Amino acid sequence: MSQELRSVNLIAPGFKGLNSEDSPLAQDPSFAETADNAVIDNRGRIAARKGYVVQTANKQVLNNNPITTIGEYRDASGDTRIFSTGNNKIWRNGVTGPDVNNTSLNDVTPQNYTITSNNWKIVNFNNNTYFFQRGYQPLVSENSNGYVVPMSIKPGNVGVTSAMYGNEVLAAYGRLWTTDFNDDKSTIYWSDLLQGHRWEGGTSGSINISKVWPDGYDEIVALAAHNGLLIIFGKHSVVVYQNAESPSIMSLADTISGVGCVDRDTVQYTGTDVVFLSDTGLRSFGRTVQEKSMPISTLSKTITKDLIKAVQNETSGFKTVYSPEESFLLLTFISQKLTYCFDLRGNLEDGSLRVTRWPSSTYTTYKRTKDGQLFIGSAEGISTYKGYLDNNTTYRFKYESPMLSFGDSSKLKMLKKLRPIIVGGNDSLAVLRFAYDFSTDFRTISFIINDQVSAQFGINEFGPNSVPLSEFTSGEQLTNKRTFNARGSGNTVVIGLETTINGSEISLQEINVLALIGKTL
Amino acid sequence: MGIFPTVQPPSTTGQGSGGGFFQNLIDGIGSGLGNVFGSGAGNIASGIGGLGLLTGAYNRLGNIGDQALDLGQDLAQTQIEQAAFRPYTVSTSTGGQFGTTVDPVTGQLTTSMAVSPEEEAFRNQMFGGAGQFFQQAATPTAEREAAVYDRMRAVMAPEEQRQQLALEERLANQGRLGVRTAQFGGAPEQFAMAQAQEEARNRAMLGAMSQAQAEQMQQAQLGGQFLGSSYLPQQMLLQGLSPGQTAASQAQQAQLYGTGLFGEATASGIEALLNAGLGQSQLMGTVGTGLLSGLFR
Numbered sequence: 001m002s003q004e005l006r007s008v009n010l011i012a013p014g015f016k017g018l019n020s021e022d023s024p025l026a027q028d029p030s031f032a033e034t035a036d037n038a039v040i041d042n043r044g045r046i047a048a049r050k051g052y053v054v055q056t057a058n059k060q061v062l063n064n065n066p067i068t069t070i071g072e073y074r075d076a077s078g079d080t081r082i083f084s085t086g087n088n089k090i091w092r093n094g095v096t097g098p099d100v101n102n103t104s105l106n107d108v109t110p111q112n113y114t115i116t117s118n119n120w121k122i123v124n125f126n127n128n129t130y131f132f133q134r135g136y137q138p139l140v141s142e143n144s145n146g147y148v149v150p151m152s153i154k155p156g157n158v159g160v161t162s163a164m165y166g167n168e169v170l171a172a173y174g175r176l177w178t179t180d181f182n183d184d185k186s187t188i189y190w191s192d193l194l195q196g197h198r199w200e201g202g203t204s205g206s207i208n209i210s211k212v213w214p215d216g217y218d219e220i221v222a223l224a225a226h227n228g229l230l231i232i233f234g235k236h237s238v239v240v241y242q243n244a245e246s247p248s249i250m251s252l253a254d255t256i257s258g259v260g261c262v263d264r265d266t267v268q269y270t271g272t273d274v275v276f277l278s279d280t281g282l283r284s285f286g287r288t289v290q291e292k293s294m295p296i297s298t299l300s301k302t303i304t305k306d307l308i309k310a311v312q313n314e315t316s317g318f319k320t321v322y323s324p325e326e327s328f329l330l331l332t333f334i335s336q337k338l339t340y341c342f343d344l345r346g347n348l349e350d351g352s353l354r355v356t357r358w359p360s361s362t363y364t365t366y367k368r369t370k371d372g373q374l375f376i377g378s379a380e381g382i383s384t385y386k387g388y389l390d391n392n393t394t395y396r397f398k399y400e401s402p403m404l405s406f407g408d409s410s411k412l413k414m415l416k417k418l419r420p421i422i423v424g425g426n427d428s429l430a431v432l433r434f435a436y437d438f439s440t441d442f443r444t445i446s447f448i449i450n451d452q453v454s455a456q457f458g459i460n461e462f463g464p465n466s467v468p469l470s471e472f473t474s475g476e477q478l479t480n481k482r483t484f485n486a487r488g489s490g491n492t493v494v495i496g497l498e499t500t501i502n503g504s505e506i507s508l509q510e511i512n513v514l515a516l517i518g519k520t521l
Numbered sequence: 522m523g524i525f526p527t528v529q530p531p532s533t534t535g536q537g538s539g540g541g542f543f544q545n546l547i548d549g550i551g552s553g554l555g556n557v558f559g560s561g562a563g564n565i566a567s568g569i570g571g572l573g574l575l576t577g578a579y580n581r582l583g584n585i586g587d588q589a590l591d592l593g594q595d596l597a598q599t600q601i602e603q604a605a606f607r608p609y610t611v612s613t614s615t616g617g618q619f620g621t622t623v624d625p626v627t628g629q630l631t632t633s634m635a636v637s638p639e640e641e642a643f644r645n646q647m648f649g650g651a652g653q654f655f656q657q658a659a660t661p662t663a664e665r666e667a668a669v670y671d672r673m674r675a676v677m678a679p680e681e682q683r684q685q686l687a688l689e690e691r692l693a694n695q696g697r698l699g700v701r702t703a704q705f706g707g708a709p710e711q712f713a714m715a716q717a718q719e720e721a722r723n724r725a726m727l728g729a730m731s732q733a734q735a736e737q738m739q740q741a742q743l744g745g746q747f748l749g750s751s752y753l754p755q756q757m758l759l760q761g762l763s764p765g766q767t768a769a770s771q772a773q774q775a776q777l778y779g780t781g782l783f784g785e786a787t788a789s790g791i792e793a794l795l796n797a798g799l800g801q802s803q804l805m806g807t808v809g810t811g812l813l814s815g816l817f818r
Binding site: 186187192200201202203204205206207208209210211212239241247248251252255 | 698705708
């Protein structure tokens with residue numbers, strides 16, 4: 001006797017992001033086994049990420065070296081400049097005047113200032129831009145002319161010595177704070193109030209926290225300011241000081257052992273939280289003002305082992321950026337050309353963020369500007385995150401579901417129909433893939449996603465003299481509903497969709513699976 | 522010769538220094554004339570006898586003067602001896618002695634005072650103490666100031682250390698041990714404590730200076746007191762000397778008085794003797810004058 005087809009709808013497949021931690025069989029179908037070059041879009045669907053458009057017109061000045069840091073200068077009057085570093089140079093967009101969108105990189109490296117490393121951090125403070133890198137005298141760019149000069153050249157400088165040539169700099173609470181020196185990993189210096197070039201006299205000072213580390217010893221990696229607190233990230237612990245507005249009386253508020261920060265450039269502010277990368281995953285301080293405590297939550301529980309492995313394998317450093325416009329936080333492992341995209345619209349039940357993966361990403365730095373643009377640094381210069389081509393090059397969007405057992409892994413399943421609902425992806429070649437029982441021998445179904453018809457308004461459909469007729473599409477993107485026959489059988493099945501992103505966005509709304517449930521094996 | 526001279530009658534043997542021969546001559550002449558010339562001759566003899574008597578009276582007066590001179594000299598010598606200073610010694614109940622001696626050869630008067638061994642030991646002790654105190658008073662105060670300051674600091678140090686430790690503990694609990702500020706050097710609390718401790722040190726230093734100066738004054742006063750005390754046995758001896766000297770003075774007065782009495786008595790005897798001699802001489806002179814006047818009548 002024939003059995004009826006059982007319909008399993010994978011609604012918004014993969015919208016919970018990657019999950020490599022739970023057993024494939026026990027996973028929620030909303031997780032994804034693979035979500036490459038994907039993001040979670042504003043409808044909660046898994047969708048292709050945007051590409052980037054190179055802005056730099058003279059990337060040859062980089063000599064194939066990547067942009068390593070991008071900084072934005074903006075003063076009270078709204079003047080904006082973009083500074084960047086790379087190829088042992090300091091670059092400024094535009095020759096003269098403020099111009100955030102100027103496309104040329106202009107060398108503003110101070111004369112007789114030799115640079116052999118490019119791990120700069122750029123901060124904007126009190127109408128000046130400051131450049132800090134371990135072992136290098138800090139650089140300053142003044143608003144008046146946009147030139148970059150060593151800090152010791154700046155009039156009124158005090159106490160600019162090698163002792164404060166830190167790797168980390170923080171502009172907070174009316175001061176500059178610097179730490180992570182060549183020979184000192186436990187001292188933090190702060191400048192005089194509102195004067196980032198005065199490191200002696202006034203209310204400047206320092207604090208050595210070598211006796212404060214909860215585990216006895218650690219090394220400062222990064223600093224963060226949050227809610228009146230000064231958060232000091234060590235490699236394996238975190239120390240929090242309160243009343244940092246008055247550094248001379250700030251006092252220890254909390255210490256957290258066993259959790260540290262792997263890199264200065266992984267600390268990001270998300271408005272209500274501070275996110276950083278530890279050697280066991282992406283973490284955040286949950287702000288609990290009422291309880292006056294700082295519990296740390298893990299945001300990457302679904303990919304913990306993958307992140308740990310990536311952290312351990314990284315040799316060139318990390319870059320992160322938070323984009324409220326895109327509602328994501330990007331974490332890039334530079335040497336592995338691997339980027340994880342954490343969606344910040346919401347958390348999963350366990351507090352984790354939904355995460356997707358961007359493989360083969362050549363990004364080396366980021367900067368989200370005050371006007372909401374997301375700048376991406378690479379060997380091609382400075383790019384903006386927009387469009388659906390990587391500098392006019394296509395890229396692959398790939399989704400795979402976890403192992404689906406349809407509720408009973410002991411029974412045989414025979415796929416009969418696959419009906420994906422795809423939003424966007426105009427005229428793209430898509431491949432529907434499925435495999436049984438943990439096999440890597442995928443069966444594929446290729447198809448061209450229908451092209452989207454543009455909206456028409458006021459166009460005479462029946463000749464020049466006909467009555468104009470308006471035509472509208474059903475929505476902003478075309479929704480493709482296609483049905484494909486499937487074959488084969490197995491106890492579990494993986495279903496995926498892969499397509500080339502070629503200028504059009506694409507989202508995977510739903511995959512409806514019709515399967516025949518067979519005998520118990 | 523004793524202290525009281527014996528007055529003897531004038532000698533008639535002509536042994537006087539000037540009258541013996543002359544007396545014998547007169548006596549011989551008178552006797553010869555009487556024998557040769559009978560009664561007329563008796564007058565002559567009587568005259569000669571009177572002359573002899575006058576001569577005898579004259580000689581007797583001379584002898585009496587010599588004898589009075591001798592007796593006066595003897596009396597003076599006797600009284601000098603009687604009135605001579607007699608050494609005496611005053612002893613106090615604590616063993617001190619005050620003595621006066623006369624050199625028998627030169628007659629030099631020597632006065633000596635001696636205290637008892639205990640008093641001498643006390644005096645030496647006081648004297649030594651005075652020397653020490655004066656020496657200490659003369660010592661520059663810087664060293665003493667340092668010593669007093671060190672002692673004050675030694676007293677203050679434990680509490681300061683406790684406060685320091687408490688502050689360190691508090692700062693450590695607050696994670697602020699490593700704070701260095703341009704304003705305060707370290708943390709504000711550390712600055713406040715350092716300031717307080719420095720003020721305490723300053724006060725201690727000023728206190729030490731005052732204390733050293735006060736002690737210097739005290740040393741000088743003590744030195745003076747000790748020095749005064751070192752002369753106390755001598756003063757006591759001198760005070761004890763007064764009664765002794767009074768007794769000696771009284772004895773001397775008695776001695777002098779007795780000497781005076783002796784002198785007066787002896788002088789009276791001499792005077793009586795002289796008066797007797799003068800009377801005798803006067804009598805002889807009268808008799809001799811009468812006899813002599815009978816010769817020429």
